[in-house]
Amino acid sequence: MLLAASAIALLPAMQARAQSGELVLYCSVGEEWCRVMSEAFSRETGINVLMTRASSGETYAKIKAEEGQPRGDVWWGGTGDPHLQAAQEGLTEEYRSPVLAELQDWAVRQAETSGFRTVGIYAGALGFGYNSELVDDPAPACWADLLDPRFADDVQVANPNSSGTSYTMLATMVQLMGEDEAFDYLTQLHNNISQYTQSGSAPIRAAATGETAIGIVFQHDAVAQTVQGAPIVTVAPCEGTGYEVGSMSIIAGGPNPDNARIWYDWALSPAAQELGASAASYQVPSNVNAATPPEAPRLEDVRLIDYDFATYGSSETRTRLLARWDAEIGSLPQ
Template identity: 60%
Template sequence: MRNIPIALAGGVATLAAGAAGAQELNLICSADVVVCERLVTEFEASHDIAVNMVRLSSGETYAKIRAEARNPQTDLWWGGTGDPHLQAAADGLTAEYQSPMLEELQDWAVRQAEISDYRTVGVYSGALGWGYNTEIFEEKGLTPPQCWADLLNPELAGEIQIADPNSSGTAYTALATLVQIMGEDEAFEYLRALDANVSQYTKSGSAPVKAAARGETGLGIVFMHDAVAQAEEGFPIEVVAPCEGTGYEIGSMSLIEGAQNPDEAEVFYDWVLGADVQSIMPEAGSFQIPSNVNATPPEAAPDLSEITLIDYDFAQYGSTERRTELLARWDDEVGGVGVE
């Protein structure tokens, strides 16, 4: 991996040992903590920049960045669903940046940058679905659900976990997906019915399938790659793509407006979009589709061409007005306190 030049006042310097002043980067990572830690380790091994990393869910990160808008404590936000990244862009909380790496990215990743006026960019993609514990289902004689409608089966009472959409980008994607598939009123009718089968609304989007893997619940509604990760670790998890169709995420990355370390943030931004970096992600249990066209996709990643994907409206459902409206209605009609 290479040191990337960064623009400094008075000229250009490389990130080499001995540069004047300690260089650091304040990073929020909204992916699985193992992936976050792997990225930090790889970056610090090839750059003279110390990374202060915090792992927060997408919703938590958006709230933190918004609360600190007048005095940003974060330089860069990597990962998590694209909707809150788009909301942050619309609110002016993130900075415009056109990376020289854009020409190497998938069309969907570039489109994410374009609709945000280059205030965010796609870093990976993955479809929504669920994973269920085959041993629990067999032991209890439960019918494995293949469609969204199947999740309302009364025999699944207390067997389902999903995250709280206020804190989790995964759960917000599920909410927006159902609205787009069914219509808003019908989707909320569905969610109220589903609530009877939900044992817990978690804070983290991947927590439900991890609970299913541990045998603490029967099924977790998550991004399919999170379910694949549990299956690849040897847990009895079967991965399902809903028969009616499903939404998907464009995991995104954003520079924070007014960041304390903008140059270091741009270095990380360009580095993490590289094919070599994205190709090592499966080693950390990441099974999303990478955004760099030259990166090697994980062999176990769900094949998006074999999944019925809806025409997800990222611009509308990533807007501040629409997100606020849907989350307020979810609070009023469904509820749930996010706990890990």
């Protein structure tokens, strides 16, 4: 893929700033997209990428555990809430990329909310997908429909401690319903849950193979299964839903800070953001000059809530909600 003009202009400066040949990348999107990005960056800059893939919650916990002796340079991808918590806790460092001027408003707001310790790189709406060969009419169209007893032991969602996708669901329900009502809903939903997975996208892969009927995921992950030929129908819940601003952060005190900034600028370029589609990732990119994949769910067609990223990405709120989930939902018998 040809580099867009802005990326071409940035590359000589990027290469000139490099002081070593390595970048340690913590990646929180799908394995294939992590690999595509890492390989493209290495080809274009000559910097060797040492990549580790893990879900958002797992990566936050890893960075927190390494505080004071960080091993990673950049955390790329994953939902924005744990990135904001890391920023609040001083685990990531301020950086204002020259590419900021090219970004969507929601990506810039993410940067401003964090004191420029993180930035938005893509967006995607929460929802669910169902296997049309396993689900009879009436098809589920709303969050409330997932409580139907006919779906007993036939719904999967991730654990919000490990998965940013599932934490987005938890925070979405609290904002849609109120906190106590949201936990009542999740308690009822538990009766239909067959498994709380570690990865946020695992539930829809299970639905695609017929292991379960319904997977609660970001809508673009459901679309990806349909594109690959699975009988998955994507649903934007009728009551409204939350969304993610997938984010990127430079880890404070990482071993290769110059290369971290090189990655950061490159990953915000149109050409780098367009690589997602080649890895069957159909999020909406944050650079206004990057082409949105035609398969990507249109955010303007989804009833989105006014998701409060500052509150639900704060250390206090996120820690409290996860502790309550552990106490009231995670402790329930399966």
